[in-house]
Amino acid sequence: MITLSSDFGDHYPAAMRGVLLRRTDARLVDVSHDLPRGDIRGSAFWLRFLLPEFPPAVHLVVVDPGVGTDRAAIVLRVGGHALVGPDNGVLIPAARAISPTAVPGTDGPISTTATEEIDAFRIRADEPASQTFHGRDVFAPAAATVQELGVDAAESAPLLEPITELVGYSLPSPESNSDTAHGEVLVVDGFGNVITNVSGDFLAGADTVRVNGDTTPVGSTFGSVPEGKRLVTVGSHGNIECDVNNGRGDEAFTLEAGDPIRIER
Amino acid sequence: MITLSSDFGDHYPAAMRGVLLRRTDARLVDVSHDLPRGDIRGSAFWLRFLLPEFPPAVHLVVVDPGVGTDRAAIVLRVGGHALVGPDNGVLIPAARAISPTAVPGTDGPISTTATEEIDAFRIRADEPASQTFHGRDVFAPAAATVQELGVDAAESAPLLEPITELVGYSLPSPESNSDTAHGEVLVVDGFGNVITNVSGDFLAGADTVRVNGDTTPVGSTFGSVPEGKRLVTVGSHGNIECDVNNGRGDEAFTLEAGDPIRIER
Amino acid sequence: MITLSSDFGDHYPAAMRGVLLRRTDARLVDVSHDLPRGDIRGSAFWLRFLLPEFPPAVHLVVVDPGVGTDRAAIVLRVGGHALVGPDNGVLIPAARAISPTAVPGTDGPISTTATEEIDAFRIRADEPASQTFHGRDVFAPAAATVQELGVDAAESAPLLEPITELVGYSLPSPESNSDTAHGEVLVVDGFGNVITNVSGDFLAGADTVRVNGDTTPVGSTFGSVPEGKRLVTVGSHGNIECDVNNGRGDEAFTLEAGDPIRIER
Numbered sequence: 001m002i003t004l005s006s007d008f009g010d011h012y013p014a015a016m017r018g019v020l021l022r023r024t025d026a027r028l029v030d031v032s033h034d035l036p037r038g039d040i041r042g043s044a045f046w047l048r049f050l051l052p053e054f055p056p057a058v059h060l061v062v063v064d065p066g067v068g069t070d071r072a073a074i075v076l077r078v079g080g081h082a083l084v085g086p087d088n089g090v091l092i093p094a095a096r097a098i099s100p101t102a103v104p105g106t107d108g109p110i111s112t113t114a115t116e117e118i119d120a121f122r123i124r125a126d127e128p129a130s131q132t133f134h135g136r137d138v139f140a141p142a143a144a145t146v147q148e149l150g151v152d153a154a155e156s157a158p159l160l161e162p163i164t165e166l167v168g169y170s171l172p173s174p175e176s177n178s179d180t181a182h183g184e185v186l187v188v189d190g191f192g193n194v195i196t197n198v199s200g201d202f203l204a205g206a207d208t209v210r211v212n213g214d215t216t217p218v219g220s221t222f223g224s225v226p227e228g229k230r231l232v233t234v235g236s237h238g239n240i241e242c243d244v245n246n247g248r249g250d251e252a253f254t255l256e257a258g259d260p261i262r263i264e265r
Numbered sequence: 266m267i268t269l270s271s272d273f274g275d276h277y278p279a280a281m282r283g284v285l286l287r288r289t290d291a292r293l294v295d296v297s298h299d300l301p302r303g304d305i306r307g308s309a310f311w312l313r314f315l316l317p318e319f320p321p322a323v324h325l326v327v328v329d330p331g332v333g334t335d336r337a338a339i340v341l342r343v344g345g346h347a348l349v350g351p352d353n354g355v356l357i358p359a360a361r362a363i364s365p366t367a368v369p370g371t372d373g374p375i376s377t378t379a380t381e382e383i384d385a386f387r388i389r390a391d392e393p394a395s396q397t398f399h400g401r402d403v404f405a406p407a408a409a410t411v412q413e414l415g416v417d418a419a420e421s422a423p424l425l426e427p428i429t430e431l432v433g434y435s436l437p438s439p440e441s442n443s444d445t446a447h448g449e450v451l452v453v454d455g456f457g458n459v460i461t462n463v464s465g466d467f468l469a470g471a472d473t474v475r476v477n478g479d480t481t482p483v484g485s486t487f488g489s490v491p492e493g494k495r496l497v498t499v500g501s502h503g504n505i506e507c508d509v510n511n512g513r514g515d516e517a518f519t520l521e522a523g524d525p526i527r528i529e530r
Numbered sequence: 531m532i533t534l535s536s537d538f539g540d541h542y543p544a545a546m547r548g549v550l551l552r553r554t555d556a557r558l559v560d561v562s563h564d565l566p567r568g569d570i571r572g573s574a575f576w577l578r579f580l581l582p583e584f585p586p587a588v589h590l591v592v593v594d595p596g597v598g599t600d601r602a603a604i605v606l607r608v609g610g611h612a613l614v615g616p617d618n619g620v621l622i623p624a625a626r627a628i629s630p631t632a633v634p635g636t637d638g639p640i641s642t643t644a645t646e647e648i649d650a651f652r653i654r655a656d657e658p659a660s661q662t663f664h665g666r667d668v669f670a671p672a673a674a675t676v677q678e679l680g681v682d683a684a685e686s687a688p689l690l691e692p693i694t695e696l697v698g699y700s701l702p703s704p705e706s707n708s709d710t711a712h713g714e715v716l717v718v719d720g721f722g723n724v725i726t727n728v729s730g731d732f733l734a735g736a737d738t739v740r741v742n743g744d745t746t747p748v749g750s751t752f753g754s755v756p757e758g759k760r761l762v763t764v765g766s767h768g769n770i771e772c773d774v775n776n777g778r779g780d781e782a783f784t785l786e787a788g789d790p791i792r793i794e795r
Contacts, residue, residue: 001286003279009720011576014533014561015766018583021531021559028559029286029293031279037721038776046276053283053401065776068751131751133766136583190274191302221333221396236280236398246303246330266551268544294551294558296544311541318548318666455539456567486598486661501545501663511568511595 001057002147005031005047006135007038008062015133016060016140023144031059038065040090042187042257045171045195048093049237056080058151060135060143063090068131071167073123073138075146075160082151084143086134087122089169121160174198181263185255186239192248193241194255198263200234210264211242211253222246232263266322267412270296270312271400272303273327280398281325281405288409296324303330305355307452307522309436310460312359314502321345323416325400325408328355333396336432338388338403340411340425347416349388349408351399354434386425439463450524451504457513458506459520463528465499475529476507476518487511497528531587532677535561535577536665537568538592545663546590546670553674561589568595570620572717572787574701575725577624579767586610588681590665590673593620598661601697603653603668605676605690612681614653614673616664619699651690704728715789716769722778723771724785728793730764740794741772741783752776762793 002020006013013033020028031050036042043063051059056079064071064086072087079098083091099117128137146154154160174183174197183198203209206218209232217224219231222245230252235241240263243249250256267285271278278298285293296315301307308328316324321344329336329351337352344363348356366382393402411419419425439448439462448463468474471483474497482489484496487510495517500506505528508514515521532550536543543563550558561580566572573593581589586609594601594616602617609628613621631647658667676684684690704713704727713728733739736748739762747754749761752775760782765771770793773779780786 010564011562011580011719014580015583017559017561018580018585022583022585029282031282032276034275050276050279050283053280053287055283055287066753069753130764130766132763132771136766189276223331223334233397234395236395236401241397294544294547296547297541299540315541315544315548318545318552320548320552454541488596488599498662499660501660501666506662 006062007035015136019140044093045186051094061085062135075121077119092169188250192250194249198240271327272300280401284405309358310451316359326350327400340386342384357434446528453515459514463505536592537565545666549670574623575716581624591615592665605651607649622699718780722780724779728770
């Protein structure tokens with residue numbers, strides 16, 4: 001199975017599908033082609049949320065604002081999965097989330113030692129057909145190769161070279177004490193839900209909190225407040241969200257991706 | 266085969282795909298993830314239009330504005346298909362359309378008697394992992410279970426409990442006589458075509474009708490009027506549409522979902 | 531394998547998927563359902579770019595502004611592929627690109643002689659169920675039939691009739707000499723990249739060019755200019771693009787599909 005993720009929107013994902021299908025009969029499954037464009041933080045959040053839901057697979061990921069520069073193309077092998085994409089950090093939080101020995105909630109600098117159970121490889125691609133579409137010309141062929149060889153035998157691929165250094169990336173951590181969390185908006189989803197980097201544990205037992213100074217009810221689900229009203233809840237990813245029941249939290253809270261957020265109980 | 270329908274837009278459907286693929290090798294087919302958000306009427310229309318096109322399958326449907334409240338999670342079995350989703354009425358018109366004994370065009374209150382050939386089950390899900398994403402935590406696991414057991418053996422699943430009462434739902438019916446139909450706009454599609462609840466039969470033999478008072482040509486296809494001109498036609502669902510050839514009917518007729526519409530011949 | 535392409539956006543593609551799956555177990559792969567709506571030129575560009583990436587397949591293509599008029603429904607067989615869609619020209623550039631004997635870069639009037647290795651058939655469909663959705667009622671059933679018979683045996687289908695005349699279509703050609711190319715914008719992609727019909731060869735060796743009079747750097751990739759800056763590059767389709775690094779070329783260059791463009795070196 002090969003999953004496909006990108007920030008391409010429409011049209012270009014089909015070129016990757018075609019390249020894959022010329023080389024493998026594997027099942028193809030779309031994760032998303034609307035990852036936040038060129039945004040490592042937001043894309044890394046979604047990939048960390050979504051890829052661990054899948055059974056072991058080859059995950060082709062193209063969020064690649066540095067396409068055509070000298071950033072490397074890599075394969076990470078972890079927990080029976082292979083992640084194929086650019087060496088710009090976007091794969092790292094998902095790889096750590098998949099790792100059976102990773103400590104949940106820790107997103108520290110990546111280490112490719114055995115304790116993380118992550119193997120890393122560089123994809124040799126000296127003369128790709130284009131400098132602007134490595135999803136088609138570099139990453140998809142590499143993903144098909146890993147799929148056909150089997151994830152466990154990836155090192156037998158001549159185009160893969162073991163490496164020990166990667167561009168690290170961690171999702172930003174909040175600064176919290178028992179009363180106050182200083183966090184950040186990671187993404188706004190399509191419903192307008194404002195997803196922060198503050199763990200839902202911070203809300204335990206609270207009926208209300210202040211969000212950037214404004215008192216807001218804490219609810220276990222959207223329906224715990226009337227339609228159109230604001231609430232703070234724990235999203236399905238485990239982090240605090242600022243939402244509106246049947247409305248847009250980003251508009252009601254005037255928040256967007258990257259904004260700082262202060263939550264007080 | 267499992268089909269997937271939701272009002273999630275992007276990102277969240279992938280979590281359901283992953284959950285399904287961890288539990289079943291069945292083919293997954295997307296119906297739509299842009300059903301009208303939180304809109305039972307509009308979503309029920311599209312599901313009634315689209316699901317009967319499929320061969321017998323498990324249809325996972327998540328349009329669930331009441332997620333996390335005490336609305337039940339259900340499975341409907343009808344005509345070799347299984348529909349899995351919330352007990353809020355959104356599944357009912359599609360289930361009746363699939364039923365081999367349903368009377369076409371009647372969308373009355375649901376009955377689970379043998380004459381409708383619809384069996385209904387409640388999904389036991391006492392402690393889902395989240396209160397905001399039952400698509401991932403309740404409905405997708407139940408759909409995978411029904412798929413793996415086989416639709417005909419669904420009752421052998423410990424998590425399914427036969428029930429006889431459901432939340433009913435009917436698409437609104439027009440009030441018509443031979444001269445005038447008082448109907449309603451069910452949805453506006455992505456082309457801007459205004460899809461009403463008035464049966465195309467009402468147009469039989471007419472060359473023009475009045476739509477909310479304005480005389481409009483009746484055509485068998487968009488090309489029966491010049492580009493940019495308004496027409497009334499019978500859509501591929503059998504209902505009357507208010508359209509513009511190569512343009513947007515919703516703008517030309519100033520109509521949106523839920524609006525009343527009066528058609529006179 | 532059956533690929534699906536249309537300008538339908540959402541909802542309607544699912545009806546075609548259902549129709550296909552009632553008739554065949556073949557793999558279905560989406561190419562795009564956001565082809566430029568009713569736009570033969572733009573859709574033909576994307577299809578010529580994307581379909582040749584696929585292994586031999588049945589390609590169902592519905593960009594059909596003349597649905598319900600007397601335009602024919604056709605199947606083109608070329609290079610082991612079958613293209614199924616309306617006889618309005620939209621299939622022609624892709625068919626020629628797939629043809630093993632076509633001369634690259636020539637998009638002249640179609641000929642169905644053996645030298646082009648394109649066989650053409652008309653789909654008999656005298657009484658389709660609708661006049662507005664031939665994707666569901668004519669093209670998808672024909673695609674399933676060709677898939678089940680096998681592309682090489684398509685002529686054995688009673689619903690296919692060999693023909694020798696087609697509606698031709700060529701993507702517009704630029705007028706170029708060694709100093710100046712007078713071209714046209716074919717499409718703007720979702721990133722805002724302005725894709726022209728001028729071959730990338732025109733840029734060979736140039737460091738800057740003038741685009742409609744404004745001097746613009748030529749780069750091999752987006753990152754060859756600072757973020758937010760304009761550049762001209764060769765896209766992954768081989769044509770000249772007017773882009774902005776991490777921004778929208780269409781806004782920076784004030785260009786949209788169909789606009790003339792003058793590039794001078």
